[in-house]
Amino acid sequence: MRRFGILLLLAVFIGVVICGPVAADDAAPQSDERKMEALAFADRTLAIIEVILAQHVDPPPRQQLILQVLRALSREADKPEPIGLGRRVSQLSTPEQCRDLVGEFWTTARNRETYDPEALDAAVFNELFAILPGGGQLLPARERAVEEQLANNRYVGIGIAVSHHANVPTIHKVVPGGPADAAGARDGDSIVEIDGQSTAGKPLREIVNLLRGPAGSEVTIVLQEARKSERRTRKLTRGEVPLKTVSHKRVGSNPAVASIRIERIAASTPHELRQLEPVYRGVDGIVLDLRGTVGGELHHAVLVADALLDGGAIGRVRQTDGTLDFEATPGCLLRELPLAVLVEVTTSGAGEWLAAAVQDNRRATLIGRPTAGRAYVSESVPIPGGDDVLVLATGILERADGGSLVGPAQQTRPPFAVVRGTAAGRDNIVVPGPVNGRVQPQVPINSSFNGWPPPANDSDWIRQALQALQLNTRPAAE
Amino acid sequence: MLVAGGWLAGANPEPQRSTSANPRLRQPVALALADNGATLLVANHRSGSLCVVDLESAECTGEFEAAKSLADIAVLAPGRVLAVDEGRHELLGLRRVAGRLEVESRLSVSESPVSLAIAADGMRCSVASLWSRMITVVEPGVEDGGDKPALRVVHEVSLPFAPREQQLLPDGRRVLIADAFGGHLALVDLERGELESVREVPGHNIRGLALSTDGRHLLVSHQGLNRLARTDEDDIHWGLVVSGSLRVLSLDAVTDPGADILKGSWSVPLGDVGHGAGDPGQIAPVDDHHVLVAAGGTGEVLDVDLRGPIRRIHVGGRPIAIVLSADRSSAYVADAFSDSVSVVTPDRKGLEIPLGDMPKLSSADRGERLFYDAGLSHGGWFSCHSCHTDGHTNGNLADTLGDGSFGSPKAVLPLGGVAETAPWGWTGRITRLEDQIEKSVQTTMHGQPLSDEQTADLAAFLKTLRPPPRLKHHLEQDAVERGRGLFGSLRCDTCHVPPTYSSSESYDVGLTDEAGQRRFNPPSLLGVGQRRGYFHDLRASSLRDAIAVHRHQVSRELSPHELSDLVEFLRSL
Incomplete structure (x- = not known):
């Protein structure tokens, strides 16, 4: 769930929707073929488990991971978990035995009439990653490349988020300043053709692949505005589409503060923050909103912390091969202004x-409420034997003095769950997870609001921030 | 006709006017307005000549030989001009007579003078000397009808860093002097000849100092190098490794020697994605909100609105000096590599006034232009000079792939004498200069790959770079000799082998970097006294610390005398 934010963003960009179950074969497969499939699944699953054991900063033992897979397979087979499964797993002593056991359970799940390989895969790995501190995610290599582009904010594309609307690919959002924006595409337009091919009936994943391509390459799309019949043909050149990771506004006039929100931490974030200094240097204080801030790569978080600190220790990361300490360089942004930071479980x-x-x-x-207490940092690691990558926690972030930002009971539960209200996202409720290792604000907020996403116009929080910065009085004349 | 080559020695050489029919490289580096803004005087670094530009007709009306290598120029009084000759280490007093410029007095000053500032009352002039780290306070002398005024040294103020830019403060008697390489700022009282304070701002390559038009701020243009960033394409793309800034300091904080110099300050970032504005230089404040800054690495003048937006005006090659016209409606820019003066108004470029014909460039000349070209890096954020300042080092740490990995930032190495000290890099892996150049441009700067000709040109230029002169300061010869003996008896010369005081192997000297690397190639010790930090991670801030505190390869305890002698010897290199 740590990757919730990136996942959300990816979903916005890729709009991946797993379309319906695969149609079942008419003929019954050979039992040899079935055996090969079972072993292939087992090999892949065990390879993933080995990667976890080698690369995760603090993995559960192998047997627990295997047991988790078997439990998931039993559930998928719609069969009760056999008694004594734990004992059986404890007695496994060779890789062949592990392989055979996993293959056996897979075969049972496979025999279900409603077998769907993608759904089975997803279900098994969801269960497996649920017991990994910091969670996990399997991505095809191509999606990992996109994620890396997003982390470095060098995403190459035409600059739209696309989703399915009544089986027609529709532009959910046009990114300002991107190629599609320049060509006049609008939110809500359907994409009827791509490079001469009709998009009707194609799964969203295929649409996305048709739209993607290397920087400088061209793609011709036919757009149709919602509820209109007129079609527009546009030739677009794919390019870098920079996305803003920082939003900001001036609040109040006397005192005035800069309200700066870091949506996610990416490579461009220190640069975007630095551009704000001449704009806001005359205000009385800064309110930095870190609610819902998704941290991506450790390297980028270090650079953002460095931008905000004039020297001093930033913190450390504990990895499998030791601990790394980070220290801020002299000089920082907006050095003269008092800073309030809004935090909460998100x-x-x-x-x-x-x-x-x-x-x-x-x-x-x-200011606010305690943070999630789930300060893991993830990396993506290739899985041998395929082109998938596994994103998993390879480091635990700690305070400079070694103070934990992760509870002693490993944080396997998500930091918060969003219980969805209506489909439009209204009335979502945030349910905080466990309390340990959370960063405690000096100034707790007495707000009953626990919705998601954090509200854009937040006079209540800002007012309490101003009070905390002692800015609720007129500043002394210079 | 021009007297080519050699100079007439003596107190008052007859200056000759050259014609533009004789092509030469001039390299204009400093400007001064004269005749109530009707004339521009241009000091040339390469040719040592002074050009006179008539601003109304927009042409160069005369060129006068004056020096070996001019670094700065200023008008003292109507008809009287002061200039510094970096090549001969002299302050020159010149007189303008009937359209000519004549040198009327010369004064030897401390080695390598690079800038000058004149006090408000004209009674004092401050000459900053780079490699000798000295401020020479001179009395320019007054005219007393008939007698030629004499230049007289009044004070000498020693600095703990190598100085370059200077800015006179509003009180008329104190001057702020900036570090040529790092971020130090010294406050010197010219009357009393005293160093009042030395403070530091984060950053390096301070190449512009100016007072704001509202009289309340000091503007500083400089670059910054972040050791936490990596020289990969993404970090460079977003300007996270090297970037340029215009820092606005509160004048109150500057003039109070005990104050935190950054109190009340803020910065305007000068570059943006795709236009990095490499190597910001001199500043011309237009009004309370507008400032012009020369960007030497990108051939632009930046029209900076202090509230953020920046416009770029393309001018000639390597613009480093800029002065406002008398009516402040336009500015004049010295294009060092185009041998011209560009005229700009706050949104566009006007004329480019050539100073004379240029010859065909040699390979080393072309290499020099590449060395200072921020276009060699992805996004134009930095040039070679940004880190290897003028062929030396900015004294900072950079995380490059020079050591084969990221995560262990290392000291930027000086390039003086680099051609003779193969192999290169802290881990000494590269043995061909052209390979090192290509590696730097590709893996550190992520620019377009160089053509073979460009690589050869850069190599030719690098071969012209000499180690810096030693930091003289009355070296005690006996101590130097004793130190030399110690250097041998302690077997320092095993790895730091004369005459380059380097060697080609890599050694484990008890130092480890963050990646676990233990073997380092010993850097040359020539000019070692001119560096500000030692070892791959700059852990030692002085030569004394390197030996006494870090006990670098000393096999036995050294007495305080022996330590001093050894340091004196090292400083003599």
């Missing part, structure tokens, strides 16, 4: 590491 991962760093260096007053 501030997780590198976001809460950043909050802890500014708090520990006495650079900022934290």
Whole structure:
């Protein structure tokens, strides 16, 4: 769930929807073929387990991971978990035995009439990753490449988020400044043709692949505005589509503060923050909103922390081969202005590491509610024998003095769950997870609001931030 | 006709006017307005000549030989001009007589003078000397009808860093002096000849200092190098490794020697994605919100609105000096590599006034232009000079792939004498200069791959770079000799082998970097006294610390005398 934010963003860009179950074969497959499939599944699953054991910063034992897979397979087979399964797993002593056992359970799941390989895969790995501290995610290599582009904010495409609307690919959002925007595409337009091919009936994944391509390459799309019949043909050149990771506005006039929100931490974030200094240097204070801030790569979080701190220790990361300490360089942004940081349970991962760093260096007053307490940092690792990658927690972020930002009971439950209200996202409720290792704000907020996403116009939080910064009085004349 | 080559020695050489029919490289580096803004005086670094530009007719009306290598120029009084000759280490007093410029007095100053500032009352002038780290305070002398005024040294103020830019403060008697390489700022009282404070701003390559038009701020243009960023394409793309800034300091904080110099300050980032504005230089403040900054690495003048937006005006090659016209409606820019003066108004470029014909460029000349070209890097954020300042080092740490990995930032190495000290890099893997050049451009700068000719040109230029002169400061010869003996008896010369005081192997000297690397190639010790930090991670801030605190390869305890002697010897290299 740590990757919730990136996942959400990816979903916005890829709009992947798994379309319906695969139609079942008419003929019954050979039993040899079935055996090969069973072993192939077992090999892949065990390869993934080995990667977890080698690369995860603090993995559960092998037997527990295998047991989790078997339980998932039993559930998929719609059969009760056999008694004594734990004992059986404990007695496994060779790789062949592991393989055979996993293959056996897979075969049972395979025999169900409603067998769907993708759904089975997804279900098994969801269960497996549920017991991994920091969670996990399997991605095809091509999606990993996109994620890397997003992390470095060098995403190459035509600059739209696309989803399915009544089986027709529709532009959910046009990214300002991108090629599609320049060509006049609008939110809500359907994409009727791509490079001469009709899009009707194609799964969304295929649509996305048709739209993607290397920078500089061209694609011709035919757009149709919602509820109109007129069609527009546009030739677009794919290019880098920079996305803003920082949003900001001036709030109030006397005192005035800059309200800066870091949506996610990416390579461009320190650059975007630095551009704000001449704009806001005359205000009385800064309110930095880290609610819902999704931290991506450790390297980028280090650079953002460095941008906010004038020297001092940032924090450390504990990895399988040791601990790395990070220290901020001299100089920082908006050095002269008092800083309040808004946090709550949706501030997780590198976001809460950043909050802890500014708090520990006495650079900022934290306001709000305790953070998630789930400060893992993930990397993607290739799975041998295929072109998938596994995204998993390879590091645990800690405060500079070694203070934990992750509970002693490994954080396997998500930091919060969003219980959805209506489909439009209204009335969602955030349910906080376990309490340990969370960054505590100096100024707790008495707000009963627990919705998601955090509101854009937030006078209540801002007012309490101003109070905390002692800015609710007129500043002394210079 | 021009007297080519050699100079007439003596106190008052007859200056000759050259014609533009004789092509030469001039390299204009400093400008001064004269005749109530009707004339521009241009100091040339390469040719040592002074050009006189008539601004109304927009042409160069005269060129006068004056020096070996001019670094700065300023008007003292109507008809009287001061200039510094970096090549001969002299301050020159010149007189303008009947359309000619004549040198009327010369004064030897501390080695390598690079800038000058004149106090408000004209009674004091400050000459900053780079490699000798000295400020020479001179009395320019007054005219007293008939007698030629004499230049007289009044004070000498020693600095703990190598100085370059200077800015006179509004009180008229104190001057702020900036570090040529790092971020130090010194406050010197010219009357009393005292160093009042030395403070530091984060950053390096400070190449512009100016007072704001509202009189309340000091503007500083500089670059920054972040050791936490990596020289991969993404970090460079977003300007996270090297970037340029215009820092606005509060004048109150600057003039109070005990104050935190950054109090009340803020910065305007000068570059953006795709136009990095490499190597920001001199500043011309237009009004309370507008400032012009020369960007030497990208051939532009930046029209900076202090509230953020920046416009770019393309001018000639390597613009480093800029002055406002008398009516402040336009500015004049010295294009060092185009041998011209560009005229700009705050949104566009006007004329480009050539100073004379240029010859065909040699390979080393072309290499020099590449060295200072930020276009060699992805996005134009930095040139070779941004880190290897003028062929030396900015004294910072950079995380490059020079050591084969990221995560262990290392000291930027100086390039003086680089051609003679193969192999290159801290881990000493590259043995061919052209390979090192290509590796730097590709893996550190992520620019377009160089053509073979460009690589050869850069190599030719690098071969012209000499190690910096030693930091003289009255070296005690006896101590130097004793130190030399110690250097041998302690077997330092095993790895730091004369005459380059380097060697081709890599050694484990008890130092480890973050990636676990233990073997390092010993850097040359020539000019070692001119560096600001030692070892791959700059852990030692002085030569003394390197030996006494870090005990670098000393097999026994050294007495305080022995330590001093050894340091004196090293400083003599």
